[in-house]
Amino acid sequence: MSTPTMDKVEAESAASPYITATFRIRRFNPEIAAEAVWEDFTIEIDPKERVLDALHKIKWDVDGTLTFRRSCAHGICGSDAMRINGRNRLACKTLIKDLSPEKPISVEPIKGLTVLKDLVVDMDPFFQAYRDVMPFLITSGNEPTRERLQSAADRERFDDTTKCILCAACTSSCPVFWNDGQYFGPAAIVNAHRFIFDSRDEAGEQRLEILNDRDGVWRCRTTFNCTDACPRGIEVTKAIQEVKRALITRRF
Known part of the structure; x- marks a missing residue:
């Protein structure tokens, strides 16, 4: 050989x-x-x-x-x-x-x-903040007899924040969250945004009041760490600013 x-x-x-x-x-x-x-x-x-x-x-x-x-x-x-x-x-x-x-x-x-x-x-604090913003559709009255219809424009209004996969990359990149784990954090605010701006939902005011807390949306310092960290490309900082604006104007 x-x-x-x-x-x-x-x-x-x-x-x-x-x-x-x-x-x-x-x-x-x-x-x-x-x-x-x-x-x-x-x-x-x-x-x-x-x-x-x-x-x-x-x-x-x-x-x-x-x-x-x-x-x-x-x-x-x-x-x-x-x-x-x-x-x-x-x-x-x-x-x-x-x-x-x-x-x-x-x-x-x-x-x-x-x-x-x-x-x-330990992801429990992260998911508790997520649960606290009530991340589900809330409506009143009798159960509808047909599908709740929504225009393409209405759907587009919150399309970006539907992409969240709850990985915590945004929240755990936030300097405010590092220093104070009581802050709701970007992911919770993103998931509140998803329902606040959903035309079918009726609990927008309630979620805004939750985020108006001292540990809520006003703690954001707009460093853009969360946006840079998001693996899904969500414009997290933009969504947080839109929630702040809705709190001021009460238009959403």
Whole structure:
């Protein structure tokens, strides 16, 4: 049997789609230590893969104790929001090749919420704020005998804020929320906006009064962090401003 020449080995190596990438992950296990630590994992991976694929590879092949959330893995469920290279992103939508993989890629939990373990945070305060704005259609009177019709123009009025997937990327990118977890946060306001401006809903005034609270919409400092962080491209800051305007004018 002939031995492969050096040129052939180098050619095969050059043709490989894989690169060596280091993922610097912030680890926290309250059963082991009170403080979080950074841990590096170096793996071979195709740069066209996503950060979520890298986390899977680390968990399945290197360290099974690594803990993170994920569900659909297609940017719809919002489960895998985390800070990647210092920015809030969905791990399932972030390609490794877009992160300068020649340098260590940092991965840590989103800010402003209590870390339970590794990349998993306590989402209860986030979802409580969401529930508090009554994110459902409210009407009065008898049940209608036909569909509640709505014009295309009326639907377009709140179309942007229907895209929210409750990933918390916007809320956990907000400096106000970092400093005061009582603030409703951008995601709750976005979901209130979705119903305040729905022509079929009758509880707009009620939601506006909820957001008129000291921890409500007026806490926003218009830094645009939330808009930049949204993986769905929602104009979050614009929606917050529209809610502020509705509170002043009572027109919506």
